[in-house]
Amino acid sequence: MVQIVRKASLPSPADLPEPLAQLAAQALATSLREPRPAGFPLLFTKQWQLIEPAVAFLHEHAIQRAHTADTLRTYTEILYDWFDTLEQNDIPWHKADAVDLVAYRNRMMSQPSPHTGRAYRTTTINHRVRGVLRFYAWAVRAHWLSESALADKTRDFAVSRRYSPIRTRYAADTERSIFVLRQYEPLPRPLVSGQARELLAYLAPPYDLMARWQLYTGLRISELLRLGVDDINGRPTPLTAHHTIEITRKGRKPGYVIAPASLLDETDGYISGLRFAWLKRARRRGRAAHHPALFVNARGAPVSKNAYQRAVSRAGLACGFKATTHLLRATFACMLLARLEYLASEGAKVNPLLVVKILLGHEHIETTDRYLRAVAVDACVLKDVLDTLLAGSAEP
Template sequence: MPWLVVDPEGVEVAEVVEYLRHTVAAGFSASSVESYARALLRWLRFLWAVEVVWDRADRAEVRDFVLWMRTATKHRTRRADSPEPGSVNARTGKRYLTAQFAPATINHNLAVVSGFYDFFLVQGRGPLRNPVPARTSPRGGRADAHHNPMEPFVTGRRAVYRQRVSRTQPRAIPDRMFDELFERMPSNRDRAILAFYVSTAARPDELLRLDQARVDYGEQLIGVIRKGTNELQWLPASPDAFVWLRLYHNKLPLELIGPAKPLWWTLRRPWRALTYEAMRAVLRRANAVLGTNWTLHDLRHTAALRMAADPDMPLVDIQILLGHAHLSTTERYLRLRLDQLVDHVRQHHQRQAEPRPANAAAAIGYDSTDLQELFGWQPGFRG
C-alpha cells in the first residue's frame, strides 16, 4: 500500500484502507492512490469535526462539506517574498495558485467520496444510499436513460453540488521567453530535459521516468510509459535534444551508465534518480531570477501549440504524441491564443496608421492625368 489514512489517534481507518487496497488492485498508480487518500482524509476530517460517523452521512453533510471547501483556506507554508495567492504574474500573464480549493478539486473530491460509498454499497455494507448526488436527467432518474441513439447527447449537465469549471486556454511559452529560460538552466542535463519537453510534448513525469534502454540515438526516439495505460510509446525528439543529452551523458560517471539505469541523475553525490520535485526546484530557481512563473506542464503546452500552429501537422498525429484518448481534448490547442490575438490586433493598428493614398485610383496605380483626360476628373473629385 503506497498510502494509508489514519484517524486523529494514529489508527488506520479500516474502511479507507480497504478501499485503497481495492484501487491498488485495480491498477491505479501510486500518485492516483495518493490523491484518493487525500480526498477521503479531507472528507473524514470534516465528518469528525461535525461528529458524524461515515456511514451515517447524508446529503446535508455533503452540502455542508462543499460549502466548507468553497470558503476554506488551504494551509501552505509560504515564503515571505512569495507572491500573493491568486495574483497575476506581470511577465507571463499567468495567475498564481489561489489559497482556496479550485472547483475542479471540489468535483474530484466528490467523485472520490462517491466511489468510496459505491464500493461498500455493492458489498451490501455502509449506508442505504450514496450521499453524494449523481447526475440525473432533466425529468429525474438516471442521466441519459432511454436515450434515442439518433439524437445527440446533451453534455455539460452537472450533478448537484458539482462546481462549474471554467475552460482555461493552454498557455505556451513565447519563443523569446523560452530562450531566456533555456539560458538560465545551470547544466547540460537541464538543457536536455527542456529540449525534450518542447520537442516531444511528453508529460513531465513520463520524461523523468525514462531509463537508458529507452533512448534510440540512431532514430532519435525516446520510449515513454504513458500515463493511465502504462503502455510503451516511442516519441520522436529534435536533434538538438539529443545533442544536449550526449553532452550530459559524456560527463556521467561509469557507475551510472547502464541500460536498466535511470536516464536522469542528480548532479551531486550521493547519486539518486532525478525526481519530479527536484526538477520543479530547478525551474523554480530559474523563475525567481527571471520573474516568471512557468511550470513543467507549460513546456508540454508549448510543444503542443507549436505543432498545432504548423499547417502540415495533422491533428491526429498531435493527439497520438500527446497521448490523448479523445480527439476533442487535442482540439483545444487549435483555439486562437491570447498572444496570437494581440499580434493580430497590433498588425491591424499598424495598417491603420499607414498613410493612405488620396483616392482609390491612385491606390490602384492609375495616373491621374490619364483619368482626367478620359473622364474629365478634377483634382479632389470623389465621385
C-alpha cells in the same frame, strides 16, 4: 480524529523474542497476490478502527490500477479530509447524502485551510468534491454499499453547461453535478520562442536538457523522470530526422514519443559526458551510482521531481516570466497543434487534434481541445508559433 498510519515493513525474526520470531518468519514466508508496499496509507478512526472501504479504494487504485504515488497521495488526502469531517459531525459514512456533501463544500468556501491558513481555491474545492463522488460511485460498484445518494445517477443533479465544441460521451457525470462550483477554465498559455530560448539558456545541466525533452516531445514530468539510458541507447538508428522512443505513460500505459535526431544526439553527448563524470565522481566518493535513470544530478543521484520543478520555476522568475514544467509540455502541444492546423488548412489530410492527443498520451479528446482553444484565442502567440515552426528547427 481520523488518523493516517503508513504501513511498515515486516520485522526480522532475529530482532524479536522467540515466541514472536516464529510468527515473524511465517509472515515473511507468506506469499500475497497483491501485497501493499511499505508506506501504503491506512486510515483509522479515532477509536483506531480501520476504515476498510477507504483502504480498499486506495488499494485498488494504487495496486490494481497502478496509479502513481502522487495520485495515491491525492486520493488519500481527499478521503482523510472527508472521513474526518464525517467523524467530527457523527455522520456514518454509508449514510452521507447530498446535504452533507453540500455542507462539506460550503465549509471549504467559508473557512480557510487549516494547513495553509489561506482560503481554498475553487479548483481545490471542486477537486475534493469530485473525489468524494468518485469514492461513493466506486463503493456502490464494489458492493461496499447497495446504494448511496451520492452515487445515484437517477436523481436530477444536472445543470446547464457552457458551450463546448467537443461533445463526447466521456464527459464525467460529476462535471454536471450541482455539487461542483462554476469556475473559469484556465487555458494553457505557451511560451513564445524568445522565452523558450532564454529559459533554456538560463537552466543549468541536466535541467536544460530535461526542459528540451519536454519542449520537443511533450513528455509529462513523471514520464520524463522514468526515462532510462536503455530507452535511448536501445533505439534503432535509421537515417531519419526523427526517432520513435517507447515510454511508459501515466497509469503505466505503454506509449511513445517522436524525438528529433538533434535532441537524441545532444542526449548521447550528455550520457557520455556529464552523466558519466557525475556517476564516476559519486562512485569515487563511496556513493551508490549504478541506477538506470537517464537524468542524474551533479551528486550522481537521480533527479527528483521537486528539484526539477524548482529549477524551472526559478529560471522563469530570473527571466521575468512564469515558467513551470507543465508549461513546457503545453508549449509543445500548442506549437504542434498550430503547425498541424496550418497544414490542414493547406490541404493536408491530417486530424490535428487526434495526432496531438496520441503524442501527448491524453485519454480524452476534450483535454486536447483545450490546447486548440488556447492557440485560437491568442493571435500573437499563434503568429509567433507559426513563424518559429516555419523558420525550421534551428532555434529551440
